[in-house]
Amino acid sequence: MTDADALPHRFEGQVALVTGASRGIGFAIAQRLVAEGARVCLTARKPNPLAEAVAALPAGRAIGVAGGSGDPAHRAETLDTIAREFGGLDVLVNNAGMNPVASPLVDLDLDIARKINEINLLGTLGWIQGAVRHEALQFAARGGRIINVASVTGYTPSEGIGMYGVTKAALIHLTRTLAVELGPRIRVNAVAPAVVKTQFARALYEGKEDDVTAAYPLKRLGTPEDVAGGVAYLASDDASWVTGQTVTLDGGLLSAGGAA
Numbered sequence: 001m002t003d004a005d006a007l008p009h010r011f012e013g014q015v016a017l018v019t020g021a022s023r024g025i026g027f028a029i030a031q032r033l034v035a036e037g038a039r040v041c042l043t044a045r046k047p048n049p050l051a052e053a054v055a056a057l058p059a060g061r062a063i064g065v066a067g068g069s070g071d072p073a074h075r076a077e078t079l080d081t082i083a084r085e086f087g088g089l090d091v092l093v094n095n096a097g098m099n100p101v102a103s104p105l106v107d108l109d110l111d112i113a114r115k116i117n118e119i120n121l122l123g124t125l126g127w128i129q130g131a132v133r134h135e136a137l138q139f140a141a142r143g144g145r146i147i148n149v150a151s152v153t154g155y156t157p158s159e160g161i162g163m164y165g166v167t168k169a170a171l172i173h174l175t176r177t178l179a180v181e182l183g184p185r186i187r188v189n190a191v192a193p194a195v196v197k198t199q200f201a202r203a204l205y206e207g208k209e210d211d212v213t214a215a216y217p218l219k220r221l222g223t224p225e226d227v228a229g230g231v232a233y234l235a236s237d238d239a240s241w242v243t244g245q246t247v248t249l250d251g252g253l254l255s256a257g258g259a260a
């Protein structure tokens with residue numbers, strides 16, 4: 001856990017939206033941005049855990065809007081709520097992502113493949129379109145920053161989660177493409193984590209953590225806070241000349257020839 005008192009205050013007066021933020025990586029990102037001065041809107045599908053996450057952040061600094069990232073009405077409601085409650089948007093973190101099945105691509109039900117694309121890829125593009133087009137949010141005028149949460153599976157194939165990896169590879173290219181389209185006023189970057197200890201990744205390490213970490217030069221798995229630190233860097237003025245990049249956060253896994 002990062003010591004909040006030791007952090008810089010790079011987001012004082014700024015507003016951020018973090019999707020998929022009731023737990024795991026998204027919650028750690030929201031926590032980090034708030035600790036550095038931002039007010040943050042969190043989203044997730046289930047209202048109760050979302051309300052608990054908002055309540056765990058300092059009073060007056062966070063709001064939540066429940067809904068699924070693939071739902072255009074939820075995206076519109078969330079952006080309108082941010083405009084009304086916070087008056088603008090500076091940082092959009094597209095963190096919501098899913099992988100409902102383990103299956104080789106050749107056996108994958110195409111309706112499930114569509115769903116994975118709808119959330120991981122098209123949902124992300126939908127949030128970006130919504131933020132950029134929303135006049136009251138003044139996203140471009142405020143020097144908006146977009147950070148997409150990709151994955152090392154977007155670089156190297158991982159068994160059983162092929163379509164998930166394909167959507168993350170597409171996110172990495174979406175990031176580059178939008179950086180070109182949206183400059184100079186908006187910066188667009190991504191992070192690509194290897195295995196991070198969250199509910200989502202539990203099956204990848206539970207009961208075999210020593211074996212899994214052996215492949216990592218830094219000899220440990222990632223924490224949500226590791227990812228939050230990378231996202232905060234990309235969202236901050238410390239990265240003011242960085243756009244179109246995907247920062248790999250993997251404890252050295254890819255350098256050692258591994259795959260998540």
Ligand SMILES: NC(=O)c1ccc[n+]([C@@H]2O[C@H](COP(=O)([O-])OP(=O)(O)OC[C@H]3O[C@@H](n4cnc5c(N)ncnc54)[C@H](OP(=O)(O)O)[C@@H]3O)[C@@H](O)[C@H]2O)c1
Binds near residue numbers: 019026
């Ligand atoms: N953990 C890893 O090893 C790892 C590695 C690389 C990349 N990632 C990426 O990091 C992101 C976050 O993963 P995580 O590990 O933090 O997962 P997590 O612990 O399972 O948390 C996922 C969060 O997203 C919400 N969520 C799930 N589906 C959603 C949807 N359709 N719309 C809106 N919110 C949704 C969940 O709440 P509800 O269930 O209430 O909606 C929850 O708040 C994902 O994009 C994932 O692909 C994770």
